[in-house]
Amino acid sequence: MPSSQRDEDWRRTDISSLHPDRFTPIEVADPAVVDAMRAQRDSADPKAAFVIDSPTPTPVEGADTLLAQGIILTTLEEAAMVHPELVQRALSSVRVDESKFTALWNALWRGGVFVYVPRGVEALVPVWVAHPAGGEDRATFPSTVVVLDEGAALTVIDAYASPSGPAALFSDAMVILSAGRDARLDYNTVQQWGEGVWHVALQRAVLDANAKLRFMGVTLGARLQKVWWEVLLDGIGSEADILGICFGDGTQHFDHQSLQAHVGAETRSNLLLKVAVRDHARSVYGGMIDVAPTAVHADGYVANRNLLLSQGAKADSIPRLEIRANDVKCGHGATAGHIDSDQRFYLMTRGVPPEEASSLIVRGFMDDVLDRVPHRGFAELAGALLEAEIAGGSVAGVTAGAQ
Amino acid sequence: MSKAVLSISGLHATVEGKEILKGVDLEVAQGEIHALMGPNGSGKSTLAYTLMGHPKYVVTGGSATFDGEDLLPLTADARARLGLFLCFQYPTAIPGVSTVNFLRAALRAQGKEMPAREFLNRLSTEMQALKIDESFRARYINDGFSGGEKKRAEILQLAMLRPKLAILDETDSGLDVDALRTVADGVMRLCGPDMGVLVITHYPRILEHLHPDRVHVLHDGRVVTSGGADLAREIEREGYEPILGTAAAATA
Numbered sequence: 329m330p331s332s333q334r335d336e337d338w339r340r341t342d343i344s345s346l347h348p349d350r351f352t353p354i355e356v357a358d359p360a361v362v363d364a365m366r367a368q369r370d371s372a373d374p375k376a377a378f379v380i381d382s383p384t385p386t387p388v389e390g391a392d393t394l395l396a397q398g399i400i401l402t403t404l405e406e407a408a409m410v411h412p413e414l415v416q417r418a419l420s421s422v423r424v425d426e427s428k429f430t431a432l433w434n435a436l437w438r439g440g441v442f443v444y445v446p447r448g449v450e451a452l453v454p455v456w457v458a459h460p461a462g463g464e465d466r467a468t469f470p471s472t473v474v475v476l477d478e479g480a481a482l483t484v485i486d487a488y489a490s491p492s493g494p495a496a497l498f499s500d501a502m503v504i505l506s507a508g509r510d511a512r513l514d515y516n517t518v519q520q521w522g523e524g525v526w527h528v529a530l531q532r533a534v535l536d537a538n539a540k541l542r543f544m545g546v547t548l549g550a551r552l553q554k555v556w557w558e559v560l561l562d563g564i565g566s567e568a569d570i571l572g573i574c575f576g577d578g579t580q581h582f583d584h585q586s587l588q589a590h591v592g593a594e595t596r597s598n599l600l601l602k603v604a605v606r607d608h609a610r611s612v613y614g615g616m617i618d619v620a621p622t623a624v625h626a627d628g629y630v631a632n633r634n635l636l637l638s639q640g641a642k643a644d645s646i647p648r649l650e651i652r653a654n655d656v657k658c659g660h661g662a663t664a665g666h667i668d669s670d671q672r673f674y675l676m677t678r679g680v681p682p683e684e685a686s687s688l689i690v691r692g693f694m695d696d697v698l699d700r701v702p703h704r705g706f707a708e709l710a711g712a713l714l715e716a717e718i719a720g721g722s723v724a725g726v727t728a729g730a731q
Numbered sequence: 732m733s734k735a736v737l738s739i740s741g742l743h744a745t746v747e748g749k750e751i752l753k754g755v756d757l758e759v760a761q762g763e764i765h766a767l768m769g770p771n772g773s774g775k776s777t778l779a780y781t782l783m784g785h786p787k788y789v790v791t792g793g794s795a796t797f798d799g800e801d802l803l804p805l806t807a808d809a810r811a812r813l814g815l816f817l818c819f820q821y822p823t824a825i826p827g828v829s830t831v832n833f834l835r836a837a838l839r840a841q842g843k844e845m846p847a848r849e850f851l852n853r854l855s856t857e858m859q860a861l862k863i864d865e866s867f868r869a870r871y872i873n874d875g876f877s878g879g880e881k882k883r884a885e886i887l888q889l890a891m892l893r894p895k896l897a898i899l900d901e902t903d904s905g906l907d908v909d910a911l912r913t914v915a916d917g918v919m920r921l922c923g924p925d926m927g928v929l930v931i932t933h934y935p936r937i938l939e940h941l942h943p944d945r946v947h948v949l950h951d952g953r954v955v956t957s958g959g960a961d962l963a964r965e966i967e968r969e970g971y972e973p974i975l976g977t978a979a980a981a982t983a
């Protein structure tokens with residue numbers, strides 16, 4: 329296992345008390361969690377097809393429109409058998425031995441979700457993927473693989489949830505997004521694991537020429553998470569807008585690592601991650617823009633803004649640039665600070681009590697990101713979950729059986 | 732004179748350890764318009780911030796009551812809920828908080844919530860009166876606003892919140908003639924038996940629009956003289972010096 333003493337990548341994220349062998353893989357999706365996740369889909373986008381990632385096959389819901397368009401929507405297991413060339417194409421961007429966690433995922437994943445949108449097809453409704461988990465001392469290996477052929481367009485919501493509470497779970501997730509020439513992919517993901525969950529995820533997108541990715545990540549749950557948000561801008565003129573919000577409290581630990589790898593010429597990427605941490609929560613962020621010699625006229629920006637809501641909360645931010653091409657435009661920015669006392673006073677002079685003034689400022693800090701998310705239903709869901717987190721102390725995880 | 736809404740007596744206050752207010756006495760009756768003038772550094776804005784309860788301004792003596800209630804132990808939000816409002820000279824931008832959301836939160840906090848339709852209708856009416864573009868509803872509060880837009884947005888908040896007393900802290904500064912008229916008309920429309928105004932200004936020009944009942948001159952942390960609207964004209968004509976000279980002689 330990686331060590332915070334030996335491995336630079338893990339220096340600020342200590343997983344010495346994570347023992348994967350203690351966890352046994354989940355066999356059946358927790359129905360109460362599935363219901364709570366379905367209710368979220370119903371409120372945010374009732375027309376979206378609903379797919380459950382489960383080791384035991386479960387029927388896809390509300391997918392008639394998509395299937396009629398020739399879109400493939402099935403388990404990754406089945407896709408690997410029926411459409412091996414498509415699955416192979418997507419998986420070729422990940423090496424099994426990249427890390428202990430990718431190797432573990434490769435050995436133990438089951439079920440999984442696979443979406444393929446054929447050439448020139450614009451999906452009429454989004455795909456809502458639910459990765460539920462439940463129980464105690466269980467491991468889950470969530471998998472989402474999305475392949476967009478030339479000129480295809482799709483919106484995906486990728487949700488991770490388990491019941492709120494301290495139950496220890498281990499999630500080792502893999503997301504592979506492959507966008508062909510001129511394809512457009514809107515990918516939105518929300519992580520709301522319960523407070524006892526260890527979450528490790530690799531979420532990687534590969535973009536062909538002129539493909540456009542809009543990525544939105546919402547991080548709220550888990551005891552500890554380390555995720556990699558990676559975009560490989562391989563094709564000429566490909567573009568990625570990567571947004572993220574993260575709110576944590578208690579002793580939650582969040583580690584986001586991002587990579588904007590510019591390979592093709594004229595590629596553009598922009599990443600903005602906003603984090604607010606309260607109590608003794610901690611955030612670690614490492615972001616890299618890597619510009620290959622081939623990526624002439626690349627335009628990349630990475631920014632991480634942190635709001636510290638308590639004296640004990642902490643945020644480290646290390647954005648980096650690695651530029652090996654000429655004539656590029658790249659930049660980075662990182663900030664960390666407390667709630668602005670002038671802003672708070674200003675709100676109070678209009679009658680707003682101090683705690684509510686702080687909440688409004690935190691919401692505003694995040695709404696600045698949420699307002700840019702194209703899928704309004706998802707943005708509103710994220711806003712509501714965030715609101716509950718801000719107001720209610722630690723409510724990570726879904727309230728199973730609610731609604 | 733009707734009942735005093737604001738009553739200040741012997742008020743002393745320090746900012747970062749330096750005494751700025753040195754015994755201010757001032758009374759504003761319900762529904763009246765008062766002007767507070769005075770040279771730079773006389774303590775006008777300090778008085779405004781002290782009355783509103785800014786934590787940097789420390790009261791070291793005297794009293795201030797609002798509608799008969801002691802203001803001084805209250806936090807700014809509680810003062811606002813009593814009906815005190817401050818139009819800031821330099822309003823703060825709050826990125827991410829839209830004007831609409833902000834106003835709804837403020838109205839809710841003050842127990843003046845109204846149905847969404849009524850709220851939006853009223854907001855539209857007030858925005859038109861103040862010549863504020865519809866797009867400002869969704870814009871983040873004061874974020875990227877020009878100086879004039881900020882002042883108008885302050886008056887819009889005033890119009891939506893309808894306090895008992897509004898302190899206008901140099902609301903006229905930095906406004907061109909037309910904007911000044913729009914803002915002053917906006918204030919006059921709101922003034923009446925239910926809302927009084929304490930307007931802090933350097934320039935008598937805004938007073939030509941607001942017609943104050945009383946004018947006070949603050950100098951070195953004290954109100955040194957008070958009078959009617961004539962006092963403002965006298966200051967415009969002759970400056971502060973003759974008045975301050977007399978006042979200094981009177982207190983000597």
